[in-house]
Amino acid sequence: MTDTLLETAPLAIDETAADRIFRQARTTSQWTDAEVTDAQLQAAWDLAKLGPTAMNTLPLRLLVVRSAEARQRLVPHMAEGNRPKVEAAPVSLVLAADPAFHEHLDELFPVYPGIREQLAPATEVREGMARKNALLQAGYLVVALRAVGLAAGPMDGMDFDGVDGEFFAGTGWKSFMVVNVGVAEGEGSPYPRNPRLAFDQVAEVL
């Protein structure tokens, strides 16, 4: 177990950027009253969308919950401990996977003509691909939000079916996470950072 923030090889980005996207960033639950604009969310998306996905499938979808009305629809579907977090957040993003991603593949993945038609009947395959790649994109999105100066508070204690029924009826989108977003007040968390597993605890070299 190690808490060290020292790297063993030099970075290729500046220290401020490394602090911003990983080293000083915390799972945030304490926010200033700064607004989160659609322009900021779009700027984050314009970075995150560039991260690689299998066959450029880009299945991540976002529901931006900003209005008091929308928030009141989301709160009851969250685990009890997460309800005050949604209520306190300037914006909450519901992250969802879209199994109908294949409809965009003629444009997104022109190197493989016919893949759209080939995937169309394979619902289960598409659901698996959508979830897998949307989760990968969620990782990019957390970093991208930080890169535009926002803080993120990801949560997955929630009733996913309830959220899908409330917001995504008829679309097929499958929610898998909520990320609270805003500008962090101080460190953004009242708690010290938890320890992490060190490289030699997670990696085997052959």
Place this chain on the structure above:
Amino acid sequence: MTDTLLETAPLAIDETAADRIFRQARTTSQWTDAEVTDAQLQAAWDLAKLGPTAMNTLPLRLLVVRSAEARQRLVPHMAEGNRPKVEAAPVSLVLAADPAFHEHLDELFPVYPGIREQLAPATEVREGMARKNALLQAGYLVVALRAVGLAAGPMDGMDFDGVDGEFFAGTGWKSFMVVNVGVAEGEGSPYPRNPRLAFDQVAEVL
């Protein structure tokens, strides 16, 4: 559909860092002959490990395939089109999810005493949590590899059960992706970047 790299709000990291981690980074298949050291991989891990996971579970595990012997064991389990990519890469990381992550939770998540014991009999729950959070960490890892000056070529066309039998027998680790790693030759890819979905194609605002 948009190919623009212009953001609509200012970044909180410098332009070089944004280029490095997202805007100029490509899924890489063309490499210089520069070595990838364990120190570089550890530096990337020391950033990626800081990204948030549910209950700080950190289930991502890495098999670093560097020796000719290890590479020859991995290649036959890859989809045919991915075999030359593994053969050409300085290093290939097999990314896996560890359903036994709960064994570390006394240290990793001390705020919830007893969670280790509570999760121990819930094998299926742990498998789902491991896969979900390891995929999220895979997104952090792609960014972190780039942040230490490496390029990444993620692939998921492979026989996962075959890889698990070859390398992970007895550990319970479940492979879900291979990421080729090295220093990109030029742009790292012979192909132009594929288009991406624009914010208004993936987001709904309420």
